[in-house]
Amino acid sequence: MPNPARAWREYPQRYRLEAEKCTKCGTIAFPPRLVCPQCGNRKFAKTKLAETGKLLTFTIIRVPPDPFEDQAPYAVGIAELEDGVKLTAQVVDCDFAALKVGLRVRLEFRKLSEEGEAGVIYYGYKFVPE
Numbered sequence: 001m002p003n004p005a006r007a008w009r010e011y012p013q014r015y016r017l018e019a020e021k022c023t024k025c026g027t028i029a030f031p032p033r034l035v036c037p038q039c040g041n042r043k044f045a046k047t048k049l050a051e052t053g054k055l056l057t058f059t060i061i062r063v064p065p066d067p068f069e070d071q072a073p074y075a076v077g078i079a080e081l082e083d084g085v086k087l088t089a090q091v092v093d094c095d096f097a098a099l100k101v102g103l104r105v106r107l108e109f110r111k112l113s114e115e116g117e118a119g120v121i122y123y124g125y126k127f128v129p130e
Contacts, residue, residue, distance in 0.1 A: 053081035053106075058101075
């Protein structure tokens with residue numbers, strides 16, 4: 001069972017695509033960090049992630065973990081957004097044959113999972129081809 005306190009802390013990143021931009025070197029950190037991975041600075045400004053990018057790599061999951069059995073087969077990819085941030089997410093709304101490296105994608109807010117019959121519904125981002 002997911003930790004509700006952790007989920008609450010992740011809401012800004014998951015629901016508003018908030019990241020942090022280093023005030024010294026401009027590196028965008030997602031999820032936010034305490035120390036810039038490039039220059040070691042500890043001061044950041046909130047920024048919103050770019051919502052479009054290109055697919056760098058992908059795979060088709062045919063034997064999924066238990067919580068995702070009802071979704072198999074499904075595609076998961078890594079995309080580099082326009083601001084340079086790299087994200088991993090499920091690729092949806094496309095035929096597997098259409099997937100290719102360099103495919104233009106956009107982030108879209110979608111349902112990820114739900115906990116039990118009367119449980120919490122979790123939302124987050126997925127990649128959708130443009």
